Amino acid sequence: MQPDPLTQTFSALADPTRRAILARLAEGEATVNELAEPFDISLPAISRHLKVLEAAGLVSRTRTAQWRPCRIEAAPLKDVSTWVERYRRLWDESFTRMDAYLTQLQKGDPDARKN
Amino acid sequence: MQPDPLTQTFSALADPTRRAILARLAEGEATVNELAEPFDISLPAISRHLKVLEAAGLVSRTRTAQWRPCRIEAAPLKDVSTWVERYRRLWDESFTRMDAYLTQLQKGDPDARKN
DNA sequence: GCTCTACTTAACAAATATGTTAATTAACGA
DNA sequence: TCGTTAATTAACATATTTGTTAAGTAGAGC
Numbered sequence: 001m002q003p004d005p006l007t008q009t010f011s012a013l014a015d016p017t018r019r020a021i022l023a024r025l026a027e028g029e030a031t032v033n034e035l036a037e038p039f040d041i042s043l044p045a046i047s048r049h050l051k052v053l054e055a056a057g058l059v060s061r062t063r064t065a066q067w068r069p070c071r072i073e074a075a076p077l078k079d080v081s082t083w084v085e086r087y088r089r090l091w092d093e094s095f096t097r098m099d100a101y102l103t104q105l106q107k108g109d110p111d112a113r114k115n
Numbered sequence: 116m117q118p119d120p121l122t123q124t125f126s127a128l129a130d131p132t133r134r135a136i137l138a139r140l141a142e143g144e145a146t147v148n149e150l151a152e153p154f155d156i157s158l159p160a161i162s163r164h165l166k167v168l169e170a171a172g173l174v175s176r177t178r179t180a181q182w183r184p185c186r187i188e189a190a191p192l193k194d195v196s197t198w199v200e201r202y203r204r205l206w207d208e209s210f211t212r213m214d215a216y217l218t219q220l221q222k223g224d225p226d227a228r229k230n
Numbered sequence: 231g232c233t234c235t236a237c238t239t240a241a242c243a244a245a246t247a248t249g250t251t252a253a254t255t256a257a258c259g260a
Numbered sequence: 261t262c263g264t265t266a267a268t269t270a271a272c273a274t275a276t277t278t279g280t281t282a283a284g285t286a287g288a289g290c
Contacts, residue, residue: 003131010129015278016122026202032237045279047238052277066236066287074206077199084196087141090189130248147267160249162268167247181257181266 005057006083009076012056017041018049022058025072032068120172121198124191127171132156133164137173140187147183 002008012018021035036046050070053059057076061068089095117123127133136150151161165185168174172191176183204210 006134007129007131010125011277014122014125014129016119019121022202026205033235041278042280043237044239044281048278051238063287068237072202072205074202077202078206080195081199081203084192084199087137087187087189087192088196090141090187091193126247148265156248157250158267159251159269163248166268183267 005076006079008056009058009080012052012058012076013080015049015052017046018053021046021049021053021070022072025059025070029069029071032070035070120191121194123171124173124195127167127173127191128195130164130167132161133168136161136164136168136185137187140174140185144184144186147185150185 003011013022017039020038024030024035024038032043032046032050035050036043039046050059050061054061057073059070060073061070118126128137132154135153139145139150139153147158147161147165150165151158154161165174165176169176172188174185175188176185
């Protein structure tokens with residue numbers, strides 16, 4: 001059985017080569033050879049990285065003659081964003097202050113609104 | 116040599132047990148046994164998951180008698196948020212429209228401001 | 231058909247990750 | 261001091277990941 005989607009996404013992102021590939025694809029479509037060019041690893045290795053990204057839904061591919069242009073797919077990144085936002089209050093100062101403010105209001109503190 | 120921080124963070128998050136541990140810690144500190152309770156795996160396994168989270172800077176620990184209360188640390192999550200925000204335009208409709216608008220403006224389209 | 235280009239698949243090696251049970255460390259408390 | 265509780269470390273098995281080189285597939289173009 002394969003892992004849940006978020007696990008697959010995080011696994012796919014847990015590799016600098018794959019994140020670099022995504023960064024390149026954010027600028028537009030590219031073929032496998034174009035994607036491989038900046039890296040010091042073999043083409044089959046790149047091909048497998050793309051397979052991982054594709055399995056995670058982060059990349060889709062079409063076929064044009066002998067080329068397989070790759071395109072970035074955003075949906076899983078949106079899921080990552082949604083996931084991490086649940087923790088924003090832990091690092092965001094203004095969120096923390098608003099949180100405290102709302103808590104005070106909820107407690108019925110009449111002075112809370114003065115803050 | 117160990118991997119770069121972002122890689123370490125994504126690797127740490129690429130496990131459902133570890134994400135569940137973080138979700139629990141977002142509600143407040145907890146001891147190792149408390150964290151282990153919901154899971155069907157051995158305590159040493161949990162201990163190792165915590166070690167991975169700690170190495171990634173996602174968890175810190177203090178010492179109180181024989182307990183080691185764990186606390187969530189937000190900094191790496193903020194880095195994840197920053198990373199993924201670079202791709203927001205790829206999934207965010209309103210961002211896409213704003214992007215198109217700015218592109219039009221940049222082209223010097225005098226009608227762009229009417230949109 | 232033959233060859234070139236683009237890319238994937240196969241077979242393998244090495245490293246890393248994840249779980250287990252058993253043994254160990256450390257502090258508390260009767 | 262001795263037993264209990266909390267947690268880690270050790271030793272081990274197994275699976276997954278990531279890379280390699282060599283071989284295979286598929287379309288383009290002469």
